[in-house]
Amino acid sequence: MYYLNCMRTVTVLLLGFIIFSAQAGVVINTTRVIYNEGKRETSVRLTNTDEKPFLVQSWIDTGNDNETPSSIQVPFVITPPINRINAGKGQSVRIFYTEGELSKEQESVFWLNVLAVPSKSKKASQENHLQMAFRTRIKLFYRPSALKGSSSDAVNQLIFNPVASGLKIDNPTGYHISITNVSVNVDGVKYSTEGTMISPKSTKGFYFDDLKNIPKGSEITISYIDDYGALNVYKSKPK
Structure with missing residues (x-):
């Protein structure tokens, strides 16, 4: 997985919460992900509320938001890691646990990142254009089966x-x-x-x-x- 190279891009970091805004373009259908032990996979839904397509990259980190996806080692795989979402459309991102060494007695916390880069018009591509990329981070909790309740x-x-x-x-x-x-x-x-x-x-x-x-x-x-x-x-x- 590689980190999208966004020239002249401003990244807006949203820690823990989602801003449901048409300006942001791509929104997530939840504010946190609970991955229960023994589950084959879980998924989140991404929706493009804008009038233009977005290129979206998704990855999981351990809490350091400055790490690039290629340098992060986590016991999860995301598919698709990079995808295009057209205007008004949606895409499900699937998360698979890959059997890492996580606690069997308490939750482990990670962060799901979604970076959305809007497409540029032909006119904007020929000009100096400030392009806004929007990054959303939400918590992902791996919950062992030994924990009961909520x-x-x-x-x-x-x-x-x-x-x-x-x-x-x-x-x-x-x-x-x-x-x-x-x-x-x-x-x-x-x-x-x-x-x-x-x-x-x-x-x-x-x-x-x-x-x-x-x-x-x-x-x-x-x-x-x-x-x-x-x-x-x-x-x-x-x-």
Whole structure:
């Protein structure tokens, strides 16, 4: 696989989320991919919402968005890696697992990249023309069969530990928990901070401006993304 050579191209990087825009041209039908162990393959659907064709390259990386497809080693194969999608048409991209050494006890996370380059008109080809290439990255989770339930079930097992100026959230499960926001209500005042993804069996700290401590019984609210890409809310009161 080679990296598309886009002269005078500006690449717009969309981390984790999809912008459904006619300007972007090619959109993905999901915001994340769950690849369950034992499944022969999975697929995503790409749709060209623009009025011109796009050349599309797809690949998977391990988290370093600066790596080129030819230098990446992952236990997945994508077909087709490069394809043309005409205006108003769609194309399914198939993902195959190639039996790499991944954990049997917890999820492994990768990133699916889709780079879409619009075709140029004959007139534009003869002129100095700024061509916009749009790159979308979404998470791909490899989920071993030993894990039961879903990431939403795992949220119920999170442990909230208040600390100075914030709290630490412990994820004892084998799931990645994608948190978008964390807030706490203290004496009628709401404090909020941005979220992040908590890896399996790890802890993340979340801190709030102008908050010294979180009293016992204060309501903590987290917003998280489930397996279907939907935003959900979970509330807890540390004892």
